[in-house]
Amino acid sequence: MTTENTILIVDDEGIVLESCRRVLEADGFKTMLASSAEKALEMMAHRLPLALLMDIKMPRHDGIYLMGQIRERWREIPVIVMTGYPTSETIAEAAQMGATTLISKPFTPDELVETVRRVLKKEIRPVFSSEG
Amino acid sequence: MDLKMRKIFYSTRSKLIISIMGSSFLVGVVSLFVGSQILYKSVLSEANIRVSSDLNAAREAYQGRIKLVKVSLNITTIGSGFVSALKQRDTLELQQRVGRLSREVGLDFAGIVTDKGNVLCRIGPDPVPDERPRPANPIAELAIKQRVPIAGTVVLSEAFLSSENPALAALARGSFSPASHAEPTNEGEESSGMALAAAIPVFEQSEVIGVLYGGILLNRSESIVDGVRDTVFLNERYKGRAFGAMSIFLNDLRISTNTVARDGKRAIGTRVSKEVKDRVLRDGGTWTQRAFVVNDWYLTAYEPITDIHGNKAGILGLGILEEKYLDIRRKALSFFVLITAAGTVLAFGLGSLLAGRIMDPVHRLIQASRQVSEGNYNPEIGPISRGEIGGLQKTFNDMVAALGQKRVESEHQLLHSVKQASVGRLAAGVAHEINNPLTGVLTYTHMLLRRKDLNDEVRSDLETIAKATERVRKIVKGLLDFSRQTSLHREPAEINRLVKSAVSLMENQALVKGIRIKCEPGQDIPMLTVDWSQMQGVLLNIILNALDATQPGGEIKISTNSFSSATGMNHKGVEIAITDTGSGIQPDNLEKVFEPFFTTKEVGKGTGLGLAISLGIVQRHGGTIRVQSKVGEGSAFCIWLPVEDDDD
Numbered sequence: 132m133t134t135e136n137t138i139l140i141v142d143d144e145g146i147v148l149e150s151c152r153r154v155l156e157a158d159g160f161k162t163m164l165a166s167s168a169e170k171a172l173e174m175m176a177h178r179l180p181l182a183l184l185m186d187i188k189m190p191r192h193d194g195i196y197l198m199g200q201i202r203e204r205w206r207e208i209p210v211i212v213m214t215g216y217p218t219s220e221t222i223a224e225a226a227q228m229g230a231t232t233l234i235s236k237p238f239t240p241d242e243l244v245e246t247v248r249r250v251l252k253k254e255i256r257p258v259f260s261s262e263g
Numbered sequence: 264m265d266l267k268m269r270k271i272f273y274s275t276r277s278k279l280i281i282s283i284m285g286s287s288f289l290v291g292v293v294s295l296f297v298g299s300q301i302l303y304k305s306v307l308s309e310a311n312i313r314v315s316s317d318l319n320a321a322r323e324a325y326q327g328r329i330k331l332v333k334v335s336l337n338i339t340t341i342g343s344g345f346v347s348a349l350k351q352r353d354t355l356e357l358q359q360r361v362g363r364l365s366r367e368v369g370l371d372f373a374g375i376v377t378d379k380g381n382v383l384c385r386i387g388p389d390p391v392p393d394e395r396p397r398p399a400n401p402i403a404e405l406a407i408k409q410r411v412p413i414a415g416t417v418v419l420s421e422a423f424l425s426s427e428n429p430a431l432a433a434l435a436r437g438s439f440s441p442a443s444h445a446e447p448t449n450e451g452e453e454s455s456g457m458a459l460a461a462a463i464p465v466f467e468q469s470e471v472i473g474v475l476y477g478g479i480l481l482n483r484s485e486s487i488v489d490g491v492r493d494t495v496f497l498n499e500r501y502k503g504r505a506f507g508a509m510s511i512f513l514n515d516l517r518i519s520t521n522t523v524a525r526d527g528k529r530a531i532g533t534r535v536s537k538e539v540k541d542r543v544l545r546d547g548g549t550w551t552q553r554a555f556v557v558n559d560w561y562l563t564a565y566e567p568i569t570d571i572h573g574n575k576a577g578i579l580g581l582g583i584l585e586e587k588y589l590d591i592r593r594k595a596l597s598f599f600v601l602i603t604a605a606g607t608v609l610a611f612g613l614g615s616l617l618a619g620r621i622m623d624p625v626h627r628l629i630q631a632s633r634q635v636s637e638g639n640y641n642p643e644i645g646p647i648s649r650g651e652i653g654g655l656q657k658t659f660n661d662m663v664a665a666l667g668q669k670r671v672e673s674e675h676q677l678l679h680s681v682k683q684a685s686v687g688r689l690a691a692g693v694a695h696e697i698n699n700p701l702t703g704v705l706t707y708t709h710m711l712l713r714r715k716d717l718n719d720e721v722r723s724d725l726e727t728i729a730k731a732t733e734r735v736r737k738i739v740k741g742l743l744d745f746s747r748q749t750s751l752h753r754e755p756a757e758i759n760r761l762v763k764s765a766v767s768l769m770e771n772q773a774l775v776k777g778i779r780i781k782c783e784p785g786q787d788i789p790m791l792t793v794d795w796s797q798m799q800g801v802l803l804n805i806i807l808n809a810l811d812a813t814q815p816g817g818e819i820k821i822s823t824n825s826f827s828s829a830t831g832m833n834h835k836g837v838e839i840a841i842t843d844t845g846s847g848i849q850p851d852n853l854e855k856v857f858e859p860f861f862t863t864k865e866v867g868k869g870t871g872l873g874l875a876i877s878l879g880i881v882q883r884h885g886g887t888i889r890v891q892s893k894v895g896e897g898s899a900f901c902i903w904l905p906v907e908d909d910d911d
Contacts, residue, residue: 144699150706157710188695215698216691216743237701237736240709 137161138247139180141171141197142213143189147236151184154240155247168192172200182209182250184243187225188216198228209250276622280614287610291603299599303592310562310588315551318564318581320495321509325459325568325579328479328487333414333461335368336475340463349375349383349465349473354391358384365477369486371458372427373477376403383473387428398422403476405571406462410471414461415571417478418513421454424480431456435482435518457481457513457577481511482518483531491581492521501587508561511568512578515540522582525558535565535578543567543578553585560585624652628659640667679857680882690742697739704732741872751794751883758791758837758904759784762821765802769810777815780806783822788837789906793884801877805841805900808873812845812898819843826903836886836905843899848892856890 138160140151145166152162163180165171168189183201187194194212201210212225215236222233234246339345339360348356357375365373365386374385380400384391400423406413425432435456460478464471481487488509492498496507510520515535524530534540542550543565550565561582570576624645631642640663647653708729712722766782773780802821809819819841826838848856855861857878878888885905892898 142699146703147699150703153710154706157713215702216695236698237705237732237739239705240713243706 135161135181137163137178137180139163139165139171139174139183139185141165141168141183141185141189141194143167143186147186147213151243154243155184157240158244160247168194168197168200171197175201175205179205179208182211182231182247184211184213184247187212187214195224195228198225198230202229211246211250275625276618279618279621280611283614283617284607284610287606288603291599291606295596295599295603299592299596302595303588306588306591307562310583310585311551314562314564314581314583317495317507317583318549318566318579321491321581322566322579324491324494325487325511329414329416329459329461332368332370332459332477332479333412333463335364336373336461336463336477337412339364340465340475346465346467346472350467352383354384358390361475361477362386368477369479370477371431371480372424372460373475374427376400376407376474376476378407378471378473380404380407385427389426392426398426400476402460402462402478402571403474406464406474406476407471410464410466412461412463413571415459416568416576417458417460417571418576419456419458419480421456424456431480434480455513457511457518460571482513484519485521485529487511488519488521496583501584504559504584506587507581507583508556510578510580510582512580514577515544518577522556535580539563539565539578539580544575547575554582556582562588620648621652624648624656628656631659631663635663635666640664640670675854676887679854682858694739694742697735701732701735701739704728705736708732738872741876744872744876751797751880753792753794753884755790756793756795756798758788758793758823758839761793761795761798762802762823762839765799765806766821768799768803769806773810773819776810776813778810778813779818781818781820783820785823785825787825788823789825789835791837791904791906793904794880797880798884801880801902802839802841804873804877805902809841809843809845809898809900812847813843814845817844817897834905836903839902839904841900841902842897844897847894847896848890848898849894853890853892857888 136159138155140148140155140162142148142151143166148164148166152164155162163174163178165174169192171183171185185194185197198210198212201208206229209231210229212230212233213236214222214233225233231250232246234243238246342360344356345360347353348360361373361375361384364370370386372385372387374387375383377383380397380403382392382397398420401419402413402417419435421432421435424435432454436454458478458480460476462474462476464474466472479486488511491509492505492507495509496505499506505521505523508520508522510517510522510530512518512535517531517533517535520529520531522530522533524533535543536554539550539554542548544567547567549567550563552563553560554563555561556563562585563580563582565578565580567575568577568579627643627645631644634642642663644656644659647656708725711717712725712729717725762784763782766780770780806819806821813819820843822840822842824838824840826836852861852863857874861875874888881888881902881904887903889901889903890898891901
């Protein structure tokens, strides 16, 4: 079921979704876009991506909820958490739920691609860094 | 609270008053007992001395009277014509001479007897008695027997008295009333008489040719006792009674006295108490003691009267009213009581005054403390007293002033933190909202820059956008650093090493600017657990600011000190002071330097977040940053960090 090279991007902000899509597709990845946690879960039921890039702060069900749902079903899938406001509490919670790594908004295209590649190559940095 | 304070105040006040009053009262009572006792004893001994000396005076008067009788009889015997009249047994002549003598001297009985004891003549109703046997004349018989003049006290039988003059016998028989303390009498004893008498033998060629005798009957006699009363006691009266009294006793029977019985008459016929009788008549001693005489207690003195035969025939007694001395004691006692009472009242007044002087300032201090606790840092404590209380008042004023100062400072600090916290929350929210669109701007700009078909002008513009966006990103990141609770990775660190590392990082930059940078590490600086990189960032930030403010040739000094917190609590810690000789900070700006976005640097050179972030980091370490500055002289930033871990 796993689709090669497909990254699922989850964010309630259209501009973030679109930006990430442009960057990743320019780098040869395929993308799926979801504007909410529910839509993401629905999509994943049909097609399982290679990795997830998701915002942590979303209306209704947030990234933490989504993390919980994903880890219940797919333990191995890498999850990159995006946050514009990395507090120690949210970082710790995300790490506990099983996030692979974290990237602070805003980021440059190079930073994003580098992070995704490393995650896929399993060169995973510790999630607890607060250096952003 | 007010009531309780009042209670304490009043109880201290009353304790003071009571202790002063109590000591005064105690001293008063002790002096009352001791003083009155000493006074009474000395008065009593004085009285005893007086009674003894008065007795001496009385005896002198008694003896004097005897001498008078003897001398006057003697003169009569050597008078011209007396011896020849006696030789010729000129009864008429002798009778005239004896009569004149007895009138002049006041003799009760007088006469002349022959060497055989026959009466030649005498005064009285039977001047020339016949030859029938006469009752014995003890004094004349002694003079004949011893052939010398005899004078002294003599006890006379009733027979002799009635032969001399029946009136005398009647006097001696005088009635007696039983007084308390007197022994029952022997019948008939009281019918004898006692007299002062003398007998002078007259010689013709060493043959006794006659004896002149004469005497004064003491029974019911008033002249001796009243004479003593008038000369010794000066007829002194006490509460309507004679102060002093004298008595002459035949045996223990009072025969002559001016002691007054209850009926107002002289207490003739009463008896001396048994103790006195035993002591004086039986043992021959003197008695000086208080004694119950007739109806009153007297301080008395008694001594025996010895008659011409050497027998203890009677007692000479003297007494002064004890009541006078009791009254002296009573007066002294009441005087002492009065003094004690007055002293206690005075002590109360003095105590109240003193307690007031001590307690009023204390009370004011208590009220002032209450005012301070209610928030008034300028309480009225009244005039400053002298001494310790004054010291307390001054210290209190200093303390309140310091407290007020601290309060203003801490209120200021609190306001500042509240402001900072709300600014922080606002900044965080803004930053978060900005980050999403900023992601788009950054991404699209960089994507555009990747294109190869851009002309130079567009590429240059895009690069400007990218740079500007980077700056926005930095500002937002700074805002977030400032606002978020970045967790501290604390580990034990030597503060001097931390300071040195920050200084060495800045040394090159200072050298380039021509500014000396000096490190003065303190001694015995305790280890602290700090987030090394964040604290280093704080130091670098402040040193950077100092470099910006200081002109070439200036100096920056970083020193460390073991230092207790200035905010009270006596918390141990370390102070890092960064002092520069720069331009200083305007007084108006001193309070704003820690506010986010406050900067005096040129636009684009500073974010205005450096000090705000630094303060946040130091505060999360439980510390504080103080700043002092004088425009044109320089500034000092003092970072204080506590020794023990505070909660983040």
